[in-house]
Amino acid sequence: MKRLVVAGIGILIVASLLGPGIVWFSPAAQDAVMRRVIASNMGSYDAVLDEDALHVVLCGTGSPMPDPERTQACAIVYAGGKVFLVDSGIGGWDRLARFQLPVGGLGGILITHFHSDHISGIPDIALNSWAAGRREAFALYGPPGVERIAQGLDIAYSLDDGYRIAHHGPEFFAEEGANYLPVVVDVPDRDTSVTVFDEDGVKITAFRVSHEPVDPAYGYRVDYKGRSVVFSGDTKKDSNVARFGAGADVLIHEALATHMVGMLEEGLEHRGDRRAKVMHDIPDYHATPVDAAAVANEAGVKLLVYTHIVPRLPNALAERVFLRGVSSVRGSGVTLGYDGLYLELPAGSDRIVEHDLR
Numbered sequence: 436m437k438r439l440v441v442a443g444i445g446i447l448i449v450a451s452l453l454g455p456g457i458v459w460f461s462p463a464a465q466d467a468v469m470r471r472v473i474a475s476n477m478g479s480y481d482a483v484l485d486e487d488a489l490h491v492v493l494c495g496t497g498s499p500m501p502d503p504e505r506t507q508a509c510a511i512v513y514a515g516g517k518v519f520l521v522d523s524g525i526g527g528w529d530r531l532a533r534f535q536l537p538v539g540g541l542g543g544i545l546i547t548h549f550h551s552d553h554i555s556g557i558p559d560i561a562l563n564s565w566a567a568g569r570r571e572a573f574a575l576y577g578p579p580g581v582e583r584i585a586q587g588l589d590i591a592y593s594l595d596d597g598y599r600i601a602h603h604g605p606e607f608f609a610e611e612g613a614n615y616l617p618v619v620v621d622v623p624d625r626d627t628s629v630t631v632f633d634e635d636g637v638k639i640t641a642f643r644v645s646h647e648p649v650d651p652a653y654g655y656r657v658d659y660k661g662r663s664v665v666f667s668g669d670t671k672k673d674s675n676v677a678r679f680g681a682g683a684d685v686l687i688h689e690a691l692a693t694h695m696v697g698m699l700e701e702g703l704e705h706r707g708d709r710r711a712k713v714m715h716d717i718p719d720y721h722a723t724p725v726d727a728a729a730v731a732n733e734a735g736v737k738l739l740v741y742t743h744i745v746p747r748l749p750n751a752l753a754e755r756v757f758l759r760g761v762s763s764v765r766g767s768g769v770t771l772g773y774d775g776l777y778l779e780l781p782a783g784s785d786r787i788v789e790h791d792l793r
């Protein structure tokens with residue numbers, strides 16, 4: 436019996452050594468493994484297409500500061516068969532692809548303002564949604580000036596578009612899909628919100644926020660089947676977010692921890708690095724985590740989610756420092772956003788279901 440057990444263990448050891456060995460030396464075994472890996476990366480996360488809920492996924496919760504965990508500004512909303520991005524900073528496409536989110540039905544991008552970290556990812560997403568089947572021009576909704584963005588992208592990428600069509604054929608890459616369609620959203624003043632889109636029960640409105648010298652800068656609100664999400668865009672603490680976001684389920688608010696950026700400024704100054712000035716300047720047009728918590732309370736939202744997080748938060752201690760003071764303003768209903776946070780808001784309920792797509 437003892438000999439049998441020893442023999443059994445021996446076979447197990449040989450098999451476990453042989454398995455990787457076979458893969459290393461056999462092309463057929465290698466191909467079988469590769470096919471399995473490829474198949475597992477090819478799905479589409481279609482849960483977000485369920486029309487009985489409002490779905491929001493954060494595909495970028497960072498800022499222009501390099502951050503391996505967070506790409507630049509990006510959120511995607513699915514509602515009633517419509518799909519919209521809110522901003523498109525660089526890296527957003529990487530996240531959308533990694534989380535296997537469907538983008539073929541993308542209706543356009545709601546641009547809050549034209550800082551580079553909100554528009555630099557547009558070409559990647561335009562190309563990939565075009566490949567995924569978008570046949571119409573790519574709509575860019577945004578403040579006046581969006582025409583220049585569309586025109587510039589058209590010029591910069593027209594050669595690339597031509598190569599794609601020539602290579603894969605116009606049946607695959609519909610020519611119209613190569614173009615950008617600027618849709619100027621004109622919000623005349625701080626007291627007015629403007630309807631950007633209203634179709635099949637999906638209503639999107641824009642309102643002004645404060646991000647001077649960027650002016651105008653917008654926040655957006657999406658309402659669908661009694662559920663709603665509000666995006667602050669980039670703004671310092673602004674009562675308009677509470678005003679036009681009143682009663683929403685979710686507020687996705689930018690945040691910059693002034694006390695942490697102050698330390699970065701000190702450190703750079705100490706090294707004689709001229710970028711200390713940037714750290715000195717940026718707090719005046721962003722909101723702190725505590726500011727955003729106060730705005731969320733004023734708006735009466737159920738859940739506040741931080742995004743556009745400055746500075747980088749490499750560990751739990753940094754997160755704790757970032758959130759310092761928040762719990763005394765808002766004890767619950769606060770989430771530190773991350774790339775891959777998916778919020779599902781089922782119609783006819785007040786539930787907010789949090790999923791982690793990472």
Ligand SMILES: [Zn+2]
Nearest residue numbers: 548550646669
């Ligand atoms: Zn900005």
Ligand SMILES: [Zn+2]
Nearest residue numbers: 550552553669
């Ligand atoms: Zn920004």
